Amino acid sequence: MMHSVRDYAPALKRGELLGYHCQSCGREWLTSLNVCPFCSSSKIEDVSLPKKGKILAYTFQNVVPEQLQSKAPYVIAVIELTDKSRIQARIEDYMPSMGNIIGREVGILRGDESGLVFRLS
Amino acid sequence: MKKVYVIGTGMTKFGKLEKTGRELAIEAANDAILESGINVRDIEATYVSNAFGIGEEQLHMGPIINGSLGIPEIPSLSIESACSGGSAAFNQAYIALSGGYYDAALVVGYEKLSMNRTPENTKYFAMASDYWYEGMNGVTFPGLYALMASAHMNRYGTTEEMLGSVSIKNHMNGSYNSKAHLQKAIDMDTYLKSPVVASPLKLYDACPFSDGAAAIVLVNEDFNIDRPEKIEVLASARAGSMATLQDREELTGIPGARIATEKALKVSGLELKDITFVEVHDCFTIAEIMALEDIGFFPRGEGGRASLDGLTQFDGKLPVNSSGGLKAKGHPISATGIAQIVEIHDQMLYKVDSHRQVSDPHIGLTHNVGATGGSVSINIFKRSR
Ligand SMILES: CC(C)(COP(=O)(O)OP(=O)(O)OC[C@H]1O[C@@H](n2cnc3c(N)ncnc32)[C@H](O)[C@@H]1OP(=O)(O)O)[C@@H](O)C(=O)NCCC(=O)NCCS
Ligand SMILES: [Zn+2]
Numbered sequence: 001m002m003h004s005v006r007d008y009a010p011a012l013k014r015g016e017l018l019g020y021h022c023q024s025c026g027r028e029w030l031t032s033l034n035v036c037p038f039c040s041s042s043k044i045e046d047v048s049l050p051k052k053g054k055i056l057a058y059t060f061q062n063v064v065p066e067q068l069q070s071k072a073p074y075v076i077a078v079i080e081l082t083d084k085s086r087i088q089a090r091i092e093d094y095m096p097s098m099g100n101i102i103g104r105e106v107g108i109l110r111g112d113e114s115g116l117v118f119r120l121s
Numbered sequence: 122m123k124k125v126y127v128i129g130t131g132m133t134k135f136g137k138l139e140k141t142g143r144e145l146a147i148e149a150a151n152d153a154i155l156e157s158g159i160n161v162r163d164i165e166a167t168y169v170s171n172a173f174g175i176g177e178e179q180l181h182m183g184p185i186i187n188g189s190l191g192i193p194e195i196p197s198l199s200i201e202s203a204c205s206g207g208s209a210a211f212n213q214a215y216i217a218l219s220g221g222y223y224d225a226a227l228v229v230g231y232e233k234l235s236m237n238r239t240p241e242n243t244k245y246f247a248m249a250s251d252y253w254y255e256g257m258n259g260v261t262f263p264g265l266y267a268l269m270a271s272a273h274m275n276r277y278g279t280t281e282e283m284l285g286s287v288s289i290k291n292h293m294n295g296s297y298n299s300k301a302h303l304q305k306a307i308d309m310d311t312y313l314k315s316p317v318v319a320s321p322l323k324l325y326d327a328c329p330f331s332d333g334a335a336a337i338v339l340v341n342e343d344f345n346i347d348r349p350e351k352i353e354v355l356a357s358a359r360a361g362s363m364a365t366l367q368d369r370e371e372l373t374g375i376p377g378a379r380i381a382t383e384k385a386l387k388v389s390g391l392e393l394k395d396i397t398f399v400e401v402h403d404c405f406t407i408a409e410i411m412a413l414e415d416i417g418f419f420p421r422g423e424g425g426r427a428s429l430d431g432l433t434q435f436d437g438k439l440p441v442n443s444s445g446g447l448k449a450k451g452h453p454i455s456a457t458g459i460a461q462i463v464e465i466h467d468q469m470l471y472k473v474d475s476h477r478q479v480s481d482p483h484i485g486l487t488h489n490v491g492a493t494g495g496s497v498s499i500n501i502f503k504r505s506r
Contacts, residue, residue: 008253031254031365057275057372059267060320061259065244068259076260076319078268078367086367088268090258102275115258 003046005032012111019085021047028085051108052121053081055101060094068114079106079118089116122219124342127352127502129157130463135333135451136302142177142233145334147189149456150229154190157338159346161190164338165223167197168214170206170230170455173245177233186229200455203249204404205491206230207335207458208359208498215357218341225344230460231334232453242330249492251365263327263405265366265493267319270407272372274321276422279410281321283425285312287406288325288448290434295445297476302331302451326406331451335459337466349506352466355391355484356501358384364495373422375494378415382488385499391484393417396501398468398479399439400461402490403446409433412488413441416499440479443468458489458498469504 003011003018011018019030024041028049035042058077068074075091091106101120109119131152133145140148146169154161169183179185183197202209207230214226234242247256250265260268273279289312295301307325315324339354340346360380363369369376386392393416401416403409410424418439419427427433433441444450444464447457465485467473482504489498 005253009257029368031251031368037363037368057268057271059264059271059322060317061261061264061267062316063239063243063261063263063318064259065247065256065261066240067244069240071259074259076258076264076268078272078372088255088258088260088367102271117258 002044008032009113012116015108015111017049017051017087017108019047019049020044028083030085030087049085050082053079053106055104055106056080056086058091058101060096071114077106077118087116089118091118091120093119123221125215125218125354126340126346127337127354127462127466128159128340128346129153129155129338130336130466131156132300132335132460132463133333134300135331135453137235138332142171142174142179142231143182143185145233145332146182146186146229146231149231149334149336150186150190150227153227153336153338159225159338161192163225164192164195164227165225166195166217167227167229168200168210169197170200170210171232172201172203172206172454173232173234176237202496203491204402204452204454205458205489205496205498206455207460208487208489208500209496211337211459211462211500212357212359212498214339215354218339221341221343225338225340227336227338228459229334229336230455230458232455233332234330234453235332239330254365261319263319263322266405266407267322268366269372269411270321270405273407273411276373279422279425281313282309283410283429284326284406285309286429287403287409288312290428291403291442291446291448294435294443294477295449297474298445298450301445301449302329303449322405322407328404328447328452331453333451333453333456335456335463337459337462350470351505352469353503353505354500355389355503356385358388359496359498360384361496362494364492366493374411374415375490375497377494377497378412378488378490381497381499382416385501389501391501395484396486397481397483398443399441399486399488400444400446400464401441401488403442403448404452404490406448408490409441409446416488435477435479443473443477443479458487461487461489462500465502469502
């Protein structure tokens with residue numbers, strides 16, 4: 001049995017990125033889907049995704065949703081993990097003086113009810 | 122398929138308004154019916170779009186609108202498709218009329234947001250993202266478009282000034298639109314110095330939270346109307362993209378916009394060069410640049426340069442967002458797609474201020490995006506005699 005989207009957050013709290021692996025083409029990804037987004041195969045299984053990657057795109061958000069006011073401002077980044085799967089995460093140790101961080105390496109810091117947090121390594 | 126015509130339009134002022142969503146929706150609907158000149162009893166169905174009615178504790182507005190118009194017995198359909206709900210409602214009406222199921226229909230889109238503070242609206246809007254894999258981490262809508270801007274700038278060298286040129290143009294057009302939310306022109310200095318909302322996007326890259334409503338009366342060729350000029354719907358196409366931004370091959374464009382454009386061109390038998398003006402979804406300046414590239418008016422990566430060079434001004438080679446766009450006209454979510462069609466209609470009938478009237482409003486296209494592109498609508502219109 002493959003995990004459902006409800007299993008994602010509890011896994012995050014254990015520090016695990018619970019994703020999927022395609023037995024047909026070998027690709028991996030995080031989003032809960034019933035078929036492989038790369039080859040449409042339904043032969044997919046659970047996998048723990050790697051915890052390191054690099055930044056593909058990022059934004060430093062000054063205006064944030066109500067529930068995260070206490071953490072503002074913070075970075076949201078699209079990260080490509082070492083297995084080529086892509087995720088979005090918050091990055092908490094960024095300072096504007098660091099300038100452009102596209103291409104920088106990052107690693108998982110924690111996961112909780114406020115989402116997935118990575119840090120610059 | 123039967124030919125379908127836009128024969129009446131209504132649009133309230135956009136902005137932070139006193140009126141309730143209900144009053145706004147009814148006002149726009151009434152105005153559209155009055156302008157169409159048809160008997161309200163000839164309308165066979167109403168298509169109503171709204172996204173955040175829950176904020177006023179009011180859902181299912183269709184029967185309320187119909188009752189107010191004196192036609193409580195006709196069916197209504199409530200439609201939500203994030204920021205493209207208005208176009209989705211229009212498309213449903215188009216399908217029913219072109220197929221001959223109905224001959225006349227009313228389409229209404231409205232939104233009421235100004236009772237909420239920015240952090241609340243920011244939270245609600247983020248609900249249109251993929252919650253577990255986007256929203257939960259704290260990304261906002263400006264943030265999602267900022268990620269696309271970050272990728273676009275990194276890949277193509279798109280600059281802040283290019284983004285700024287979109288904002289300056291749309292504010293200029295909006296300053297001549299008496300219904301626009303933000304009716305003021307700005308200069309590059311004001312743009313560059315405006316506070317950062319989600320880098321690289323600033324206050325003047327973003328559309329505001331607006332209240333407002335827009336409505337259209339549509340009929341098909343079986344409905345007898347006699348008038349010298351008609352606005353014909355040549356195509357109404359919708360398509361989709363992966364909802365989750367990072368699951369798309371590229372962050373620098375919206376796949377659904379390309380697919381919907383292909384469909385619309387195929388159905389209409391037109392080529393892009395036949396289109397004489399467009400209203401595109403500029404919820405953020407980067408979105409206008411991506412829209413022009415996705416539709417194919419400019420090669421990938423060259424939309425920003427085209428804007429900086431003035432090609433998209435109301436008197437340029439391809440007038441884009443002569444209404445002021447979402448940026449200046451405002452973005453009352455579910456009203457937006459319909460308001461775009463209102464602008465096409467008004468331009469075609471030379472009813473807009475001369476400072477933003479395009480010179481050849483012959484064939485117009487609307488491009489409306491839901492969320493980050495999970496839903497996209499492309500409609501094409503032609504003025505026919
Ligand atoms: C940009 C944004 C953060 C500004 O919010 P804010 O700072 O709380 O602004 P306020 O509503 O308090 O308005 C303050 C002033 O700025 C103006 N203003 C607000 N938004 C503006 C905008 N986007 N552009 C220019 N001026 C704006 C207001 O008119 C007001 O001016 P006034 O004091 O002269 O009346 C907010 O409008 C926003 O998040 N927009 C994006 C909406 C969105 O995501 N839509 C979905 C798109 S897919
Ligand atoms: Zn596969």
